[in-house]
Amino acid sequence: AVCFFADTGCITLSQYILLDPILMFFLMGAVLSMVKCNSCADRPFSASWWFWLSLTGVSLAGAMGVKFVGLFVVLLVGLNTIYDLWDLLGNLSLSLVMFGKHLLARVLCLIVLPLALYTAVFAVHFAVLNRSGPGDGFFSSAFQSQLIGNNLHNVSVPE
Numbered sequence: 001a002v003c004f005f006a007d008t009g010c011i012t013l014s015q016y017i018l019l020d021p022i023l024m025f026f027l028m029g030a031v032l033s034m035v036k037c038n039s040c041a042d043r044p045f046s047a048s049w050w051f052w053l054s055l056t057g058v059s060l061a062g063a064m065g066v067k068f069v070g071l072f073v074v075l076l077v078g079l080n081t082i083y084d085l086w087d088l089l090g091n092l093s094l095s096l097v098m099f100g101k102h103l104l105a106r107v108l109c110l111i112v113l114p115l116a117l118y119t120a121v122f123a124v125h126f127a128v129l130n131r132s133g134p135g136d137g138f139f140s141s142a143f144q145s146q147l148i149g150n151n152l153h154n155v156s157v158p159e
Contacts (some may be wrong), residue, residue, distance in 0.1 A: 023066045028058035030073045034080055041084070042103065053109040060110065061117035076078075081106050 037052035056077060063070030065106040088094055088102055132149035 019066050023063060023134075026059050026062035026066060027069065029075050030056055030063055033059055034077050038080070038084070045105070049104075050109075050123065050137060053105065054113065057109040057113035058117060061121075064114065065118055065121055078111060081110060103124035 033052050035055055037049060040046060040049040040052060044047060057058060060070070060074055060077060063073050085099075085103060085106065088099055111120035130146070130148055132144075132147045132153070136144050136150055142153055144150045145155060147153060
């Protein structure tokens with residue numbers, strides 16, 4: 001961690017308004033959370049196991065929300081989860097009900113939670129930032145027509 005924070009490249013990048021340091025934060029957070037959740041595998045459904053599994057989902061949502069390069073960490077966590085579930089399925093001492101609980105926990109924390117956070121961030125974004133500004137030209141006219149104060153706001157299409 002000290003090497004990362006003392007890295008002059010990261011310090012230089014963080015001086016500018018670039019997304020790479022934020023993306024690296026969420027990528028490393030997702031990998032750390034995944035590893036910590038795997039270390040709690042001997043005590044499933046404990047408070048620490050739920051914490052690290054949920055934090056993995058939150059980090060996945062953050063990584064996807066910053067850049068779509070975050071899909072690679074989603075792929076990494078997904079492959080790790082498939083491997084873990086496959087290993088649990090092969091465990092003959094584990095009942096199918098308990099396997100179903102493991103599957104449901106991972107679906108909730110690694111699919112539902114990140115998707116809910118990802119869409120909630122966009123919902124808040126569009127609810128708060130609904131006014132026209134200097135960067136409107138980067139967006140389509142259909143999107144601009146929804147912005148309050150834009151020349152295209154509520155313009156009807158000629159028939």
